[in-house]
Amino acid sequence: MTSGRVTIADVARRAGVSTAAVSKVVRGAYGVSAEMQAKVRQAIDELGYRPHAAARALRGRTYTLGVMLSDTRNPFFPDIIEGITGRLGDTEYQVLLGPGGIEPKTQARMTDAMIDRSMDGLILISPVMTDAELAAIAAAVPVVVVGRHGGAADHDAVVDDDVMGARLVVDHLVGLGHTRIAHITHLERARAQGLPHMVRADGYRQAMRAHGLADDVLATSFTEEGGFEGARELLARDHRPTAIFAGADIAALGVLRAADEAGLSVPEDLSVAGYDNIGIASLKRISLTSVDQDGRVIGATAARLLVERIEGRTRSVASSVSPTLIVRGTTGPPRL
Amino acid sequence: MTSGRVTIADVARRAGVSTAAVSKVVRGAYGVSAEMQAKVRQAIDELGYRPHAAARALRGRTYTLGVMLSDTRNPFFPDIIEGITGRLGDTEYQVLLGPGGIEPKTQARMTDAMIDRSMDGLILISPVMTDAELAAIAAAVPVVVVGRHGGAADHDAVVDDDVMGARLVVDHLVGLGHTRIAHITHLERARAQGLPHMVRADGYRQAMRAHGLADDVLATSFTEEGGFEGARELLARDHRPTAIFAGADIAALGVLRAADEAGLSVPEDLSVAGYDNIGIASLKRISLTSVDQDGRVIGATAARLLVERIEGRTRSVASSVSPTLIVRGTTGPPRL
DNA sequence: GAGAATGTGTAGAACGTTCTACGGCAAGAT
DNA sequence: ATCTTGCCGTAGAACGTTCTACACATTCTC
Numbered sequence: 217m218t219s220g221r222v223t224i225a226d227v228a229r230r231a232g233v234s235t236a237a238v239s240k241v242v243r244g245a246y247g248v249s250a251e252m253q254a255k256v257r258q259a260i261d262e263l264g265y266r267p268h269a270a271a272r273a274l275r276g277r278t279y280t281l282g283v284m285l286s287d288t289r290n291p292f293f294p295d296i297i298e299g300i301t302g303r304l305g306d307t308e309y310q311v312l313l314g315p316g317g318i319e320p321k322t323q324a325r326m327t328d329a330m331i332d333r334s335m336d337g338l339i340l341i342s343p344v345m346t347d348a349e350l351a352a353i354a355a356a357v358p359v360v361v362v363g364r365h366g367g368a369a370d371h372d373a374v375v376d377d378d379v380m381g382a383r384l385v386v387d388h389l390v391g392l393g394h395t396r397i398a399h400i401t402h403l404e405r406a407r408a409q410g411l412p413h414m415v416r417a418d419g420y421r422q423a424m425r426a427h428g429l430a431d432d433v434l435a436t437s438f439t440e441e442g443g444f445e446g447a448r449e450l451l452a453r454d455h456r457p458t459a460i461f462a463g464a465d466i467a468a469l470g471v472l473r474a475a476d477e478a479g480l481s482v483p484e485d486l487s488v489a490g491y492d493n494i495g496i497a498s499l500k501r502i503s504l505t506s507v508d509q510d511g512r513v514i515g516a517t518a519a520r521l522l523v524e525r526i527e528g529r530t531r532s533v534a535s536s537v538s539p540t541l542i543v544r545g546t547t548g549p550p551r552l
Numbered sequence: 553m554t555s556g557r558v559t560i561a562d563v564a565r566r567a568g569v570s571t572a573a574v575s576k577v578v579r580g581a582y583g584v585s586a587e588m589q590a591k592v593r594q595a596i597d598e599l600g601y602r603p604h605a606a607a608r609a610l611r612g613r614t615y616t617l618g619v620m621l622s623d624t625r626n627p628f629f630p631d632i633i634e635g636i637t638g639r640l641g642d643t644e645y646q647v648l649l650g651p652g653g654i655e656p657k658t659q660a661r662m663t664d665a666m667i668d669r670s671m672d673g674l675i676l677i678s679p680v681m682t683d684a685e686l687a688a689i690a691a692a693v694p695v696v697v698v699g700r701h702g703g704a705a706d707h708d709a710v711v712d713d714d715v716m717g718a719r720l721v722v723d724h725l726v727g728l729g730h731t732r733i734a735h736i737t738h739l740e741r742a743r744a745q746g747l748p749h750m751v752r753a754d755g756y757r758q759a760m761r762a763h764g765l766a767d768d769v770l771a772t773s774f775t776e777e778g779g780f781e782g783a784r785e786l787l788a789r790d791h792r793p794t795a796i797f798a799g800a801d802i803a804a805l806g807v808l809r810a811a812d813e814a815g816l817s818v819p820e821d822l823s824v825a826g827y828d829n830i831g832i833a834s835l836k837r838i839s840l841t842s843v844d845q846d847g848r849v850i851g852a853t854a855a856r857l858l859v860e861r862i863e864g865r866t867r868s869v870a871s872s873v874s875p876t877l878i879v880r881g882t883t884g885p886p887r888l
Numbered sequence: 889g890a891g892a893a894t895g896t897g898t899a900g901a902a903c904g905t906t907c908t909a910c911g912g913c914a915a916g917a918t
Numbered sequence: 919a920t921c922t923t924g925c926c927g928t929a930g931a932a933c934g935t936t937c938t939a940c941a942c943a944t945t946c947t948c
Contacts, residue, residue: 223904234928239906247926270614270670271904273606274933280669282648288633289831294624297651310665312618313649315633329646332605333616333669440835473837495625496832499776501809559934570898575936583896607934610903 222265231259242267273334279308281522282330284316286323286342291465291494292511296341296362299515309336309523320344331356337522342412358525360518365410367534372521374514374535378412381507381539382419382461383426385489388505388541389459390427392549394487397424398457400446400467403435413438416463416491438463443470451478451486458486458550465490465497465506472502472546483548493542503545513537558601567595578603609670615644617858618666620652622659622678627801627830628847632677632698635851645672645859656680667692673858678748694861696854701746703870708857710850710871714748717843717875718755718797719762721825724841724877725795726763728885730823733760734793736782736803739771749774752799752827768793772803779806787814787822794822794886801826801833801842808838808882819884829878839881849873 224242228235233256240248241256259265269278283300285293301311314330316323323343330338337358343350351370353359359371367373382399389397399420402413417433424431434450436442443462450457451474462468468490472482480486490497493508514537521533560578564571569592576584577592595601605614619636621629637647650666652659659679666674673694679686687706689695695707703709718735725733735756738749753769760767770786772778779798786793787810798804804826808818816822826833829844850873857869 221904225904235905236907236928236930237926240927243906245907249926252926266664266668268670268904269665269668270606270609271933272906274610274904274935275906276933277906278606278669280665288630297624301651301653310662311651312669313651315637315647315649317637326646328602329605329616332602333614333648334604334606469832469835469837473835476837496805499805499809501805501812557934561934571935572898572900572937573896576897579936581937585896588896604934607903608936610905610934611936612903613936 221268222263223268224265226263227256227259227265230263231255277336278334279310280333280335281309281311281337281339281519282327282333282335283311283313283339284323284326284330284341284343285313286316286340286344287318288315290342291492292509293341295509295511296515296518299512299517300339300519301515302512303516303519304523307523316343318344320346320349324349327353337526339518339522358522360522360525362514362518363412365412365415367532369532372518372525372533372535374518374521374537376412376509376514377536377538378415379419379422381491381509381541382416383423384507384539384541385461385491385505386420386423386427388543389461389487389489389547390429392459392487392547394459394550395429396432396455396457397429397459397461398432398434398450400443400450400460400462400471401433401435402438402442402463402467413463420461432457436467438467440466440470440473443467444474445470447471447474448478451475451480459489459547460486461489461491463491465492465494465504468504468506468546469496469502472504482546484551487547487550489547497542497544505544505547506542507539508542509539510537557604558599559604560601562599563592563595563601566599567591613672614670615646616669616671617645617647617673617675617855618663618669618671619647619649619675620659620662620666620677620679621649622652622676622680623654624651626678627828628845629677631847632851632854635848635853636675636855637851638848639852639855640859643859652679654680656685660685663689673862675854675858694858696858696861698850698854699748701748701751703868705868708854708861708869708871710854710857710873712748712845712850713872713874714751715755715758717827717845717877718752719759720843720875720877721797721827721841722756722759722763724879725797725823725825725883726765728795728823728883730795730886731765732768732791732793733765733795733797734768734770734786736779736786736796736798736807737769737771738774738778738799738803749799756797774800774803776802776806776809779803780810781806783807783810784814787811787816795825795883796822797825797827799827801828801830801840804840804842804882805832805838808840818882820887823883823886825883833878833880841880841883842878843875844878845875846873 314326316326342363354370361373401417421431436446490506493506497504497506564574650662652662678699690706697709737753757767772782826842829842833840833842
């Protein structure tokens with residue numbers, strides 16, 4: 217009455233039973249008669265009782281899963297969230313997102329905060345931290361990592377198959393008749409391993425080798441400007457490439473601008489492909505050929521793995537989601 | 553020792569004081585000697601103690617603020633988040649985001665979940681719910697609403713000044729010499745009031761009237777396709793407009809495509825302006841004139857108001873953030 | 889030097905759950 | 919009749935905090 221909140225005791229009083237009985241009904245625990253069920257459920261409905269998650273936290277579960285986001289601007293992050301919430305929609309679990317920022321320090325602060333709030337499990341999206349820090353978190357709470365290649369024994373991992381994605385692009389371009397295909401990647405300052413852009417570049421190299429072609433990787437940055445600068449350099453060469461595969465769509469947009477400025481028409485003079493299939497790639501005015509990661513599947517998989525782990529699985533799982541190539545207007549046969 | 557978690561009792565034992573004393577130090581409460589301070593702080597550091605938020609929740613604050621997101625795809629939502637977290641960065645508050653979805657039902661479920669987790673306050677971004685539902689939430693917890701015009705006594709509100717934004721666009725176009733300026737707005741199915749697109753349309757009408765010009769509003773939808781269709785209809789008229797102001801950038805992109813297809817060059821034959829200043833508007837290849845809302849300021853303001861309200865302010869505040877016009881390449885003088 | 893005022897620390901009762909341990913009862917086994 | 923065996927329900931101790939009430943020193947005031 218004080219705080220206006222309906223507690224388990226209010227329900228118990230109304231139904232004329234003990235709080236323990238109400239708790240059992242709420243949790244669906246063993247040892248409740250049908251009659252008791254009905255009585256308690258009715259009282260719950262009449263009073264509009266909802267369990268107080270914070271109080272639950274002190275004893276058992278909170279039914280709260282945390283998702284640590286390293287970068288809220290990540291273009292497919294909404295898809296991942298949708299995948300997670302979609303998967304969890306009909307369970308009792310609630311999802312809360314934690315903006316961790318790009319700094320290792322702020323990310324650590326966020327994961328700590330999530331642990332302090334007794335979340336039942338954590339999904340970390342592209343976390344920037346050492347393996348030791350990751351292990352410390354995984355020791356405290358079930359963890360699934362998304363977007364970081366190379367798993368570990370103490371947590372599950374879900375990644376896009378970036379090697380396959382790069383191969384899809386190369387195969388497509390080679391199939392169109394291209395032989396001089398350049399790749400623009402992101403220049404890494406950090407010493408981290410297994411970041412998606414590195415794996416994409418590796419995948420590109422492997423695929424080119426498989427076709428008996430020479431690879432040509434230029435590292436700038438995954439920004440519109442980075443793509444522009446990279447393309448300008450590539451297009452100024454004597455034997456300029458007939459196709460440019462940018463490791464990220466945002467860079468591919470810069471490549472398109474460079475082509476415009478160089479007076480090259482796309483795709484006749486230059487084919488361009490990106491990665492991530494961000495929203496604007498599908499706009500008719502852009503129509504960018506790109507690799508789609510299906511964030512929904514990634515998110516749904518991560519959610520499934522996390523719940524499994526919370527419910528007892530200890531063997532660790534690494535799941536790789538296959539990307540698909542979305543062919544649009546920026547790729548075509550080279551002009552001979 | 554059981555759960556591995558360091559509790560306030562562990563700290564108390566280590567420092568040789570009572571748990572109440574440790575609690576005082578942690579909370580910075582009154583009645584602690586310097587000596588006690590030092591002893592306790594040292595013990596805290598040695599043991600790596602962090603207060604258990606869920607346990608705190610049962611008595612006092614959780615130092616957790618919830619942000620209910622109605623649409624994770626909202627283009628300036630990352631800016632708002634940054635504004636919020638930036639403002640709160642040096643406080644003890646932690647921010648958690650709740651993906652509420654676009655359905656009233658799922659949004660209600662999320663706000664309930666946040667209340668159940670004893671969050672200290674809630675920021676609701678463009679919530680879709682009745683005033684009564686909103687009032688019920690505001691009765692349970694301090695609330696700040698973002699992006700919904702027309703506040704109420706029980707919560708604070710932060711909105712973009714959409715009337716001003718629309719006026720900025722009209723003034724700019726009129727200043728360039730345009731007189732036939734059309735506006736594309738979003739067709740509303742819901743009976744909700746004060747939604748941004750309605751206010752923008754009103755602002756457009758007011759500004760046109762102020763210049764003695766006839767208004768011309770077409771309602772399609774805020775999608776690329778909606779902008780395209782709307783523009784096609786407008787451009788097919790006998791006396792076609794020389795400028796189109798779309799109520800959202802995404803629709804403006806559709807307008808640009810329609811202009812392309814109609815063989816009209818922008819801005820010579822047609823000026824185009826949008827609203828929201830989404831990321832791609834600044835890409836050189838698009839270079840869309842748009843109204844910028846400064847999500848950071850909006851977010852920071854919301855965070856400030858929420859903390860004030862949590863700390864005791866009861867009088868309700870409605871804050872209006874002034875937008876700015878970003879003039880780029882899609883607007884220019886009309887061809888005579 | 890008595891009483892008041894101030895400053896510092898502690899005991900212990902909440903907060904709303906979960907869950908172990910146990911009591912009572914009815915039905916079946918002996 | 920007595921003993922098991924299940925089943926159903928309850929009492930009550932946690933969980934880790936906060937915070938009121940109070941005890942005890944010390945210092946101030948007259």
